[in-house]
Amino acid sequence: MIVKETALKGCFEIEPSVFNDHRGYFLETFNQQAFNQAIGQEVTFVQDNESQSTKGVLRGLHFQTGDHAQAKLIRVVVGRVLDVVVDLRPNSPTFCKHFKAVLSGENKKQLFVPRGFAHGFLVLSETAIFSYKCDNFYSKAAEAGIAYNDPTLNIDWEFPTNLVELSKKDLHLPTIEAYFK
Numbered sequence: 001m002i003v004k005e006t007a008l009k010g011c012f013e014i015e016p017s018v019f020n021d022h023r024g025y026f027l028e029t030f031n032q033q034a035f036n037q038a039i040g041q042e043v044t045f046v047q048d049n050e051s052q053s054t055k056g057v058l059r060g061l062h063f064q065t066g067d068h069a070q071a072k073l074i075r076v077v078v079g080r081v082l083d084v085v086v087d088l089r090p091n092s093p094t095f096c097k098h099f100k101a102v103l104s105g106e107n108k109k110q111l112f113v114p115r116g117f118a119h120g121f122l123v124l125s126e127t128a129i130f131s132y133k134c135d136n137f138y139s140k141a142a143e144a145g146i147a148y149n150d151p152t153l154n155i156d157w158e159f160p161t162n163l164v165e166l167s168k169k170d171l172h173l174p175t176i177e178a179y180f181k
């Protein structure tokens with residue numbers, strides 16, 4: 001397993017060890033002991049989520065507020081996505097900065113996104129199955145988000161914006177400026 005901290009403190013990119021043989025492959029997608037040691041923190045995941053989306057679907061940028069904040073360990077099982085995380089920790093030197101990575105069923109890369117970040121992804125393949133662990137339970141009341149095309153964040157999604165498909169909820173997310181007002 002190769003673990004690298006990204007430019008955003010506390011946010012890590014993880015490349016698990018994959019064992020290939022004549023039958024196919026094997027990997028540990030999560031090992032609590034190795035994971036906590038690698039990132040130097042005790043994280044206890046309590047919920048696993050999976051979603052499927054088609055090409056051009058963009059989910060995000062989402063987070064939960066206050067005591068409901070969630071750290072996430074993210075991976076793609078099938079397909080390819082552009083995953084984007086945004087540091088929304090007001091006291092962080094990288095406040096409002098983002099990090100992006102292509103996660104795919106082929107590269108099997110994972111991202112650990114700490115609490116205090118917004119997260120979203122855009123599906124680049126015909127279909128994608130997205131899987132993630134959360135260290136806090138889902139709370140509908142605590143759901144929040146920032147528009148994926150926020151001008152301050154200026155994220156290059158590397159995809160024609162007229163082809164992006166959003167949920168009704170995500171169509172009306174505020175800008176970062178409006179959110180922090």
Ligand SMILES: Cc1cn([C@H]2C[C@H](O)[C@@H](COP(=O)(O)OP(=O)(O)O[C@H]3O[C@@H](C)C(=O)[C@@H](O)[C@H]3O)O2)c(=O)[nH]c1=O
Nearest residue numbers: 049051059060061062063119120121137138139167169
């Ligand atoms: C996230 C979530 C949703 N739901 C329900 C609510 C709703 O009826 C349905 C679909 O929810 P959403 O439209 O919010 O799903 P989605 O847009 O996929 O939301 C997810 O987006 C990515 C980018 C994240 O980072 C996640 O934390 C989460 O916010 O599933 C749960 O029951 N539990 C959950 O943990």
